[in-house]
Amino acid sequence: MRHHQRPLLEGLIPEQDHRLRSLLDSGRVDECQEGFEELICPAPGVVDDDWPRSTVLVHRALMAWRLGRISLALELAAEGWAELDRDEPSGPAAAHTLSMLGYLLEGHRTSALGLLSLAVEVARESGDESALAHCLLREATALVARALHVDALSMQCYEQALDRFDEALRRGDDGPVTRRALSGSARALLGIGQADEAHRRAKSALEQSIAEQDVFCSATAYWALGSIHREAGDLELARTKTSRALEAGERIRDTLLVMQFSDDLAAICHELGDSVGEAEALRRTVNASSVTVSTLQEGLGQALEQRRVAVQAQQLASAAQEAATRDPLTGLTNRLGLERQAPELLEQTAAQGRVPWLILIDVDWFKGVNDESGHAAGDVTLQEVAHLLRSETRSRDLLIRWAGDEFIVLLLDPDNAGADAGALVAERIRAAVDSHDWRLAVGATAQPPTVSIGVAAGPAHLDSLFAAADAALYRAKRAGRNRVEIDHSAHDNAITSP
Incomplete structure (x- = not known):
């Protein structure tokens, strides 16, 4: 029986x-x-x-x-x-x-x-x-x-x-x-x-x-x-x-x-x-x-892996297929979208008497992720970073995949959160990436990704903001990575990782 x-x-x-x-x-x-x-x-x-x-x-x-x-x-x-x-x-x-x-x-x-x-x-x-x-x-x-x-x-x-x-x-x-x-x-x-x-x-x-x-x-x-x-x-x-x-x-x-x-x-x-x-x-x-x-x-x-990434990209792209200004891999605004939207948004922010912030983010050791875990894992890493950016920002902030493993966050309405508004958001993003469980994306033995971040505030001009944030990002990379550096024209201090 x-x-x-x-x-x-x-x-x-x-x-x-x-x-x-x-x-x-x-x-x-x-x-x-x-x-x-x-x-x-x-x-x-x-x-x-x-x-x-x-x-x-x-x-x-x-x-x-x-x-x-x-x-x-x-x-x-x-x-x-x-x-x-x-x-x-x-x-x-x-x-x-x-x-x-x-x-x-x-x-x-x-x-x-x-x-x-x-x-x-x-x-x-x-x-x-x-x-x-x-x-x-x-x-x-x-x-x-x-x-x-x-x-x-x-x-x-x-x-x-x-x-x-x-x-x-x-x-x-x-x-x-x-x-x-x-x-x-x-x-x-x-x-x-x-x-x-x-x-x-x-x-x-x-x-x-x-x-x-x-x-x-x-x-x-x-x-x-x-x-x-x-x-x-x-x-x-x-x-x-x-x-x-x-x-x-x-x-x-x-x-x-x-x-x-x-x-x-x-x-x-x-x-x-x-x-x-x-x-x-x-x-x-x-x-x-x-x-x-x-x-x-x-x-x-x-x-x-390739099929999985393709499915993810297709899912994200289908939600934004009518918008040529979307990055198909991450679903964020792409470089073209930034260039089209930023001038008007920055002018509106300045007209309201607010100071815009630009946060420039670069994934540390990204080449190592591609070399050790494969390009498919690299794509998943970028998607996970995009997901964390959404989690640590507000719906009215502009999130951009700038190029490769670089991302931008434009804080256009910081609600008068004080002189450190951009720095606080940047540190929150850094900590979220640092504490994220990366095992499923890159494997249990690979080095987990971190980010280096440069931050700049005003004036309300995209090129000036980007240049200042880029210089701060360069200092963050030189100082050891996995840290936030603030443009000294707006601040004289830096926030570092624990």
Whole structure:
């Protein structure tokens, strides 16, 4: 008798999505394919307001990937990632979304592990035990994959993976988590030389998987058993178990699993002198589109980033498509808009007896962001800076992307806030950028961006204001960056970072 199991992402995705994923994991691919077509037709990105949109989109991207719909998978994942980027990642939905994105990026392992680790951290902060267990499973699985492909890191990765699998076992309260933690940890245990415990866990996972018709977990359990028997020198049994793993992987259409299993089976057959079996395993590797999948794996990180940025740019551009004075990347006024609007606005400010301020902002070490994290991360950084500028200014202030990584804020109506109005706003902006969580934009290991700022007040002439603020900005850069400098013609003091 089958027991009731708590579904993955319960409460975070619609029931129909749960049902389709269950069909796919149980090997009923044709039924899943038919239901998936109905789900995404005619608009793949439409999600009911009752569900976290980014989570649903990325979950559908995973299904599309396994069903061979690569272009659709990229489209859905990029849109889901763009949706997630709008806010700081927090809560179980964000944790699951980050974790699923990490799984999609597994071929691009540096990016994948960064997202998977961040997902675990977000899940841990959320206090949701189920989300944490699933995120731990995905990170542990990625660590096993890295151990298999990077000999120099294998022992360290196996040990880290085992820690995460064991924590998932302690925290998971549903059958799928237990089964997958048992089968995954079996492979990690074998990697550190604990073959007996590995065999016990893999056998237990297989028995539970067969009882629950969980073909996905059956595949990984058979593979772990095949690896255990191969390590023990029992190649005949290793071939049998790995063959069953491959058959299960093909049933559920998980191409990445099929690639691993067929490669292992070919190696086992080669060791046995079974040329026919080796050729058949290699043929099945080719049938899994090995060249295409390998290429997609290596390029997926960059492609997904580019698609995500393109989606963000398109979203911002669509809101300002009638205005030629908008920057499509950030949605701020562009240089042309400043040149068109500033003279009249400055005259109005002067006529009201107010002193205009110009704040000139430059992102520190921006070339390093591009070099270390990629140009896509650079674009995201500029978008995040623009978002922070909006948060720290008023709707009537004029925000401009001047050029490259330079921004301008024109305070045209400071409400007689005193002689330091511009300096106070500038320091608020500097502090907001300095304290911002940049991990999602540039990665957990990259140097987080800061800004240097030059500030100038009056006279009401754009060229004069810009020249004074530019000179102050130059002093801020020379003095160490991440600081605010005031034009001395208006002030004799400077505000520095703590």
